[in-house]
Amino acid sequence: FPGQPVPVLDNPVVTECIIRLTFRVVEIFSLDLGGISAIVLNGYDAVKECLVHQSEIFADRPSLPLFKKLTNMGGLLNSKYGRGWTEHRKLAVNTFRIFGYGQRSFEHKISEESIFFLDAIDTYKGRPFDLKHLITNAVSNITNLIIFGERFTYEDTEFQHMIEIFSENIELAASASVFLYNAFPWIGILPFGKHQQLFKNAAEVYDFLHELIERVSENRKPQSPRHFVDAYLDEMDCNENDPESTYSRENLIFSVGELIIAGTETTTNVLRWAVLFMALYPNIQGQVQKEIDLVIGPNKMPALEEKCKMPYTEAVLHEVLRFCNIAPLGIFHATSKDTVVRGYSIPEGTTVITNLYSVHFDEKYWSNPEVFFPERFLDSNGQFVKKDAFVPFSLGRRHCLGEQLARMEMFLFFTSLLQRFHLCFPHGVVPDLKPRLGMTLQPQPYLICAERR
Numbered sequence: 001f002p003g004q005p006v007p008v009l010d011n012p013v014v015t016e017c018i019i020r021l022t023f024r025v026v027e028i029f030s031l032d033l034g035g036i037s038a039i040v041l042n043g044y045d046a047v048k049e050c051l052v053h054q055s056e057i058f059a060d061r062p063s064l065p066l067f068k069k070l071t072n073m074g075g076l077l078n079s080k081y082g083r084g085w086t087e088h089r090k091l092a093v094n095t096f097r098i099f100g101y102g103q104r105s106f107e108h109k110i111s112e113e114s115i116f117f118l119d120a121i122d123t124y125k126g127r128p129f130d131l132k133h134l135i136t137n138a139v140s141n142i143t144n145l146i147i148f149g150e151r152f153t154y155e156d157t158e159f160q161h162m163i164e165i166f167s168e169n170i171e172l173a174a175s176a177s178v179f180l181y182n183a184f185p186w187i188g189i190l191p192f193g194k195h196q197q198l199f200k201n202a203a204e205v206y207d208f209l210h211e212l213i214e215r216v217s218e219n220r221k222p223q224s225p226r227h228f229v230d231a232y233l234d235e236m237d238c239n240e241n242d243p244e245s246t247y248s249r250e251n252l253i254f255s256v257g258e259l260i261i262a263g264t265e266t267t268t269n270v271l272r273w274a275v276l277f278m279a280l281y282p283n284i285q286g287q288v289q290k291e292i293d294l295v296i297g298p299n300k301m302p303a304l305e306e307k308c309k310m311p312y313t314e315a316v317l318h319e320v321l322r323f324c325n326i327a328p329l330g331i332f333h334a335t336s337k338d339t340v341v342r343g344y345s346i347p348e349g350t351t352v353i354t355n356l357y358s359v360h361f362d363e364k365y366w367s368n369p370e371v372f373f374p375e376r377f378l379d380s381n382g383q384f385v386k387k388d389a390f391v392p393f394s395l396g397r398r399h400c401l402g403e404q405l406a407r408m409e410m411f412l413f414f415t416s417l418l419q420r421f422h423l424c425f426p427h428g429v430v431p432d433l434k435p436r437l438g439m440t441l442q443p444q445p446y447l448i449c450a451e452r453r
């Protein structure tokens, strides 16, 4: 419907229209989201043209009332493209390397977490249970090690509650009443509606993180950082005489919150989909297990150096990322200048929706995209092949900064899970495969039996 206003009846309708239907019609079209002027980019060519070839112009974030209210456009993920973003992104990339994947010992820390995770699964002794909470805890602990220098036990209900209400906010952020709030911010004074729940949750998360940051920075030795929080406080100290500095206590809390949720919500859902698909396709599960047994063996913990010898497992994880589209519309971008794309004029300040789902179902680049088929990532010799139109982490300046960490986690958690367990649905009943729509796509709650192999 190029040029036609789309009624914002209910969010799932809008989201479903954007992600499933429109890309079959046009590569680029404009959308009026109740006064917010937006464009939607469909298919690999259009997304690449904007995010890669015009990367600087498309690297901004929209000044939506929701983001303004929650983070005052500070922090990292939602920050405007400028000094604040550059400083926060650089610091996060560096600390993720120093305290995370740049350390050889970090792989062992993920393996240690995998053992806690597998042992917790073992307590169900093959009985049906919902894996969601265990995966969330295990995954968030990897980010926690980098940010706070410590993990939280699976019994820590306070931390779990914080993650729960934070991820509830990811769903609420895409609800109809929050869409309305973005269009008509004055509805914020109404005492009811989902936006009020979202604000309440955000305030609770903020207080929790504030206290946690205070606790983990006790006994800090300046310029000897132990984790992200220390490194941030060091940067604050170094810049204390610069009135333009964007480092502040508030931005520290926003950045910590964004890193935790960006790392947890996404990787957890990839693993939840991967488990679901393994139970759905026992032959694919069997082939992954055959590769694990051959390359790693039954007892040794999986190691990253084995990844290049396991093309089938890699292909399965890639197909899960392609097919399940964890972040179907990425994170909204905005233009920082007037520009032209495919002959269309796009004014400065336009909200840009990158339909990553459409890229993963783009028939120009994928044959039979509607079919779950890991072999599409293998060549005729069974070797893994990269695909250009594989963009789950997006492209350009704002591409996901946790990609490397997420890839490590997915491989190590997934292989150690399938090494120890056979996964199946209770009584062979296949759950509803329709995703839950929100800013991320997650499976509907489902039960799984993990039987010792």
Ligand code: HEM
Pocket (backbone or CB within 6 Å): 076, 077, 078, 089, 143, 258, 259, 260, 262, 263, 264, 266, 267, 270, 326, 327, 330, 331, 332, 333, 354, 392, 393, 394, 395, 397, 398, 399, 400, 401, 402, 403, 405, 406
């Ligand atoms: C499988 C897991 C993951 C997926 C599919 C994923 C996907 C994405 C996507 C699509 C974006 C939007 C990029 C854009 O604006 O164009 C993004 C941004 C981001 N991701 Fe991830 N992500 C994952 C894991 C992680 C992890 C583990 C972290 C860190 C702990 C992380 C941190 C971030 C941050 C901070 C941004 C914002 C970057 C910026 O605005 O400069 N992500 N991610």
